Amino acid sequence: MSSLIRKEYDIPANDFSRAGEASSNVRKLLTQLGVNPTIIKRTSIAMYEAELNAVIHGNGGKARVEIFEDRIEILVYDEGPGIADIELAMQEGYSTAPDYIREMGFGAGMGLSNIKKNSDKFVIESELNKGTRVYITIYLY
Amino acid sequence: MVLSQIRDLLNAEIHTCADKMDIDIKSACGADLMSDVMAFSKENAMLLTGLINPQVIRTAEMMDMQVVVFVRGKKPTSEMCKLAEEKGIVLLSTNLSMFTACGVLYKAGIVGKGSECE
Numbered sequence: 257m258s259s260l261i262r263k264e265y266d267i268p269a270n271d272f273s274r275a276g277e278a279s280s281n282v283r284k285l286l287t288q289l290g291v292n293p294t295i296i297k298r299t300s301i302a303m304y305e306a307e308l309n310a311v312i313h314g315n316g317g318k319a320r321v322e323i324f325e326d327r328i329e330i331l332v333y334d335e336g337p338g339i340a341d342i343e344l345a346m347q348e349g350y351s352t353a354p355d356y357i358r359e360m361g362f363g364a365g366m367g368l369s370n371i372k373k374n375s376d377k378f379v380i381e382s383e384l385n386k387g388t389r390v391y392i393t394i395y396l397y
Numbered sequence: 398m399v400l401s402q403i404r405d406l407l408n409a410e411i412h413t414c415a416d417k418m419d420i421d422i423k424s425a426c427g428a429d430l431m432s433d434v435m436a437f438s439k440e441n442a443m444l445l446t447g448l449i450n451p452q453v454i455r456t457a458e459m460m461d462m463q464v465v466v467f468v469r470g471k472k473p474t475s476e477m478c479k480l481a482e483e484k485g486i487v488l489l490s491t492n493l494s495m496f497t498a499c500g501v502l503y504k505a506g507i508v509g510k511g512s513e514c515e
Contacts (some may be wrong), residue, residue, distance in 0.1 A: 360450050
């Protein structure tokens with residue numbers, strides 16, 4: 257089944273002030289489509305965390321959002337340094353974020369587990385020096 | 398409690414969306430760590446924070462928070478005010494500390510909703 261709506265967004269590198277714009281646009285789109293507010297909130301949180309990760313760790317990247325009749329599929333990917341140990345990165349409290357990111361209120365090591373918590377399906381693939389891909393699926397019903 | 402009462406209790410300055418002082422607020426959360434707001438806060442319409450950067454406004458937006466109160470005399474930047482106006486988010490600031498601001502509101506009946514830490 258092909259998607260009803262497909263959107264691509266750039267996630268600029270090292271531009272912390274613009275981080276979240278892609279998620280904000282998707283949020284607006286879902287609101288216009290009349291999606292259930294609880295689903296919108298879960299989607300917003302999951303995508304925003306993934307977008308921040310791409311800005312903080314991945315030298316920026318891209319997001320692809322597809323809306324189907326029954327679900328939203330989000331892929332956030334970057335060509336950054338990759339994650340050496342995904343299992344470790346998934347642990348709450350584990351973070352490699354630099355101090356300046358922590359001073360901005362992020363980098364507490366909650367991001368990946370929070371994405372998983374808010375998604376119906378969550379897949380993360382990463383390869384050192386190649387990049388990271390985060391797949392998020394959220395069902396509409 | 399309507400927002401205008403909260404403004405009076407905190408002796409707060411209004412920075413954006415002054416026309417929204419009739420919003421009804423029942424619960425709030427206080428944090429300087431946006432990661433924790435994203436992970437633990439639930440259904441809170443108001444955020445109290447001492448953190449100043451545009452991601453505070455983004456976090457409030459994603460969490461469906463309608464009001465952000467900056468504590469300890471911190472003031473939002475013009476960039477933050479512009480973003481908040483676009484999103485329809487009320488920004489207030491108070492000279493009270495985080496502890497005192499939260500205490501004043503809790504005493505007046507505002508509660509916190511979030512996951513308990515295990």
